[in-house]
Amino acid sequence: MIKKLLLFLTAVAVILSFCSCGQTMGKSLPTGKRDVLVVYFSRTGNTADTAKIIADYTQADIFTFSRQEPYPENLEECVAEASREMQNNIIPEITDQVKNIEKYNVIFLCYPIWLNSMPMPVITFMTENNLSDKYIIPVATHSGSGFGDSIQKIQKYAGNAKIMDGLSILNGNNQGLEDKLKEYRF
Numbered sequence: 001m002i003k004k005l006l007l008f009l010t011a012v013a014v015i016l017s018f019c020s021c022g023q024t025m026g027k028s029l030p031t032g033k034r035d036v037l038v039v040y041f042s043r044t045g046n047t048a049d050t051a052k053i054i055a056d057y058t059q060a061d062i063f064t065f066s067r068q069e070p071y072p073e074n075l076e077e078c079v080a081e082a083s084r085e086m087q088n089n090i091i092p093e094i095t096d097q098v099k100n101i102e103k104y105n106v107i108f109l110c111y112p113i114w115l116n117s118m119p120m121p122v123i124t125f126m127t128e129n130n131l132s133d134k135y136i137i138p139v140a141t142h143s144g145s146g147f148g149d150s151i152q153k154i155q156k157y158a159g160n161a162k163i164m165d166g167l168s169i170l171n172g173n174n175q176g177l178e179d180k181l182k183e184y185r186f
């Protein structure tokens with residue numbers, strides 16, 4: 001009986017070790033030359049504030065985009081629109097393109113959590129840009145959900161990017177953010 005149980009537990013451990021369910025690569029970015037880009041999508045400013053602090057501290061370039069057709073200002077309407085878009089897997093047009101994405105090897109990808117996931121325009125960004133081999137640091141602002149399933153979305157849409165442990169920022173509270181950035185050797 002115990003033997004069977006051990007066999008079962010070993011099988012579960014092996015399956016889990018092959019499954020990339022939200023697995024990330026820690027915080028130790030390599031120390032060589034870094035060309036850093038902070039990318040953000042923000043509807044009401046929380047993510048923008050966080051992204052600007054990160055860009056200042058890491059001396060990075062910064063890039064933002066919105067959905068081509070702006071989301072409703074009314075929160076309920078926005079939730080309904082975001083939900084419709086996600087359920088139908090609509091990849092919407094976005095407003096801007098990064099120039100020279102190939103120049104960067106580290107990308108902070110900053111977004112708000114929507115419906116326990118990421119806004120669809122962030123998926124547009126990932127599908128329009130070749131992020132393979134770049135280090136991506138996910139940065140999510142939210143009101144309690146943490147990352148939701150956004151890390152899995154990055155794993156799905158960011159090619160062979162190296163996805164580092166991310167930063168989860170509750171209610172736009174950026175206190176101590178610089179200390180957290182030091183953990184990535186900035």
Ligand SMILES: Cc1cc2nc3c(=O)[nH]c(=O)nc-3n(C[C@H](O)[C@H](O)[C@H](O)COP(=O)(O)O)c2cc1C
Nearest residue numbers: 042043044045046047112113114115116143144145
């Ligand atoms: C459409 C929509 C859906 C949201 N869904 C969630 C959610 O599932 N979990 C959560 O913690 N916060 C949720 N929020 C709150 C935002 O993630 C949070 O306020 C975020 O900091 C907003 O960032 P921004 O000011 O950059 O747009 C949602 C907000 C909107 C507009």
